[in-house]
Amino acid sequence: AAKRTGGSSLAFFEPHMAIDTADHLQLQSDLRQALEDNQFELYYQPKIHGRRHRMSGLEALVRWNHPRLGIVGPDTFIPLAERFGLIVRLGHWVINEACRQVAAWSAEGRHMRVAVNLSVHQLRETSLVDSVEEALRRYGLLGSQLICEITESVAIQEREVTTRTFEGLARIGVHLSIDDFGTGYSSLSQLRDLPARQLKIDRSFVKDIESKEDARAVVEAVIKLAHALRLTVVAEGVETQGQRDVLLRLGCDELQGFFYARPMRANAVLGWSLDESAGLAPAS
């Protein structure tokens, strides 16, 4: 993933690198400052309902408007926020901000459903359900206007806490979506036991769907399995019309990717139109 929109590399930010003590302290204080100063911003990427050819919802993706470094992407700073113990506060901000934005769109007459990504650290917080409920109440939203995405590997590795948390969220109408599916090696029975409603096929399978028969076979099997479990299927990382066509043929319910739209600022969402994007209606 791009570490920064347009520009120089942020090599020293790489989470896997050993960061020396001075940098470590600097970044830690930068992140704390960023929370204080509201330097985070949510971008939104549409999810498209394939058959109906219309926007079904949006995924909120956080960005850091760093005062010196410019726009920093989440793959770079989420691991740092996790390491520094700041992810719960940041995650709380994300949930609240997404709800505020949905309410603002409602006030303009547009009913939107937004998905937020959760870190494993948020799942482990016993107060998560309460704080989601509080955010919904604060902005007068229904739980069904919010989806929470967690990765397959987290869902499986933390199955107990995931199940408990999502049973709580389900009670207030919030749906669970399993992100990056196909990379976490879960078994059928593990998947069946999760209170999930949606499954997102990882981009790596979508990428090869036209060129590699085995990738197509995996996607086809995943869609059948998901439907048997009454889950809806979203394909992520759809970049070409060819990929879109194969996915629709295989019965994928929703699609998301640069073919339709890149993540955009909130103020661009109402002006965005599916028909003006590359997403021309499929034949037939």
Ligand code: C2E
């Ligand atoms: P994700 O949830 O799987 O989000 C999809 C990522 O793929 C996003 O990267 C999105 O911009 C990118 N993407 C979407 N369509 C395409 C496409 O067609 N081609 C390609 N090459 N990429 C595409 P982004 O925004 O950099 O986010 C990366 C990851 O950071 C997310 O993966 C998610 O795991 C995490 N993340 C983002 N926002 C949050 C957040 O608020 N909280 C937490 N805990 N994690 C977040």
Ligand code: MG
């Ligand atoms: Mg996601």
Ligand code: MG
């Ligand atoms: Mg994903």
Ligand code: MG
């Ligand atoms: Mg991902």
